[in-house]
Amino acid sequence: MRRVIAQGTFDILHPGHVHYLSDAKAMGDELHVIIARRENVTHKPKPILDDRQRRDMVAALDVVDEAHLGHPEDIFVPIEEIDPSVIVLGYDQHHDEAALKDALTERGIDCEVARATPRDKTYDDELLSTGRIIDRIIDRRC
Numbered sequence: 490m491r492r493v494i495a496q497g498t499f500d501i502l503h504p505g506h507v508h509y510l511s512d513a514k515a516m517g518d519e520l521h522v523i524i525a526r527r528e529n530v531t532h533k534p535k536p537i538l539d540d541r542q543r544r545d546m547v548a549a550l551d552v553v554d555e556a557h558l559g560h561p562e563d564i565f566v567p568i569e570e571i572d573p574s575v576i577v578l579g580y581d582q583h584h585d586e587a588a589l590k591d592a593l594t595e596r597g598i599d600c601e602v603a604r605a606t607p608r609d610k611t612y613d614d615e616l617l618s619t620g621r622i623i624d625r626i627i628d629r630r631c
């Protein structure tokens with residue numbers, strides 16, 4: 490049984506998220522998704538939706554076996570509990586694969602680190618970014 494971890498904010502789901510999670514699932518048998526806590530999202534604007542709502546929507550996707558709220562302080566705690574064979578990073582996530590692998594080894598966690606592929610638009614008006622969905626809402630409704 491190969492357990493796979495994917496992680497992210499997943500604020501206002503779109504097909505790019507589904508693509509990432511499907512890519513991750515294809516690398517193993519059981520997909521666990523860690524949802525970043527609002528307080529730990531510091532590299533972009535804070536999510537619109539509550540932590541639990543983002544977790545519940547990810548959990549409802551067919552491809553996902555379990556969705557977990559992230560740890561507030563120590564990102565390695567959920568990883569130790571899940572004990573994955575591979576952690577799959579999103580195609581554009583800022584985390585460095587080699588640095589993450591070193592940090593895992595230092596913590597005594599033996600697992601691979603891989604990266605998902607991007608998903609291209611399948612039609613002109615498709616919006617594959619939470620930020621761009623929010624921009625459109627502001628543009629059209631405000």
Ligand SMILES: Cc1cc2nc3c(=O)[nH]c(=O)nc-3n(C[C@H](O)[C@H](O)[C@H](O)COP(=O)(O)O)c2cc1C
Nearest residue numbers: 496497498499523525526529559560564567582584
């Ligand atoms: C392997 C890994 C595990 C993570 N675990 C947690 C966690 O337990 N709690 C948390 O709040 N954030 C966690 N994060 C951080 C968020 O997922 C991170 O902010 C992420 O870059 C958000 O992705 P996004 O910008 O693609 O949405 C983790 C990140 C990585 C790479």
Ligand SMILES: Nc1ncnc2c1ncn2[C@@H]1O[C@H](COP(=O)(O)OP(=O)(O)OP(=O)(O)O)[C@@H](O)[C@H]1O
Nearest residue numbers: 497498499505509579580581607608617618619620
């Ligand atoms: N078009 C896409 N193709 C493949 N993966 C995607 C795509 N869009 C988002 N993802 C992946 O989904 C994960 C979570 O994405 P995130 O919640 O940051 O959404 P986002 O739409 O990229 O957000 P924002 O527009 O605010 O940066 C990330 O790993 C990201 O790489």
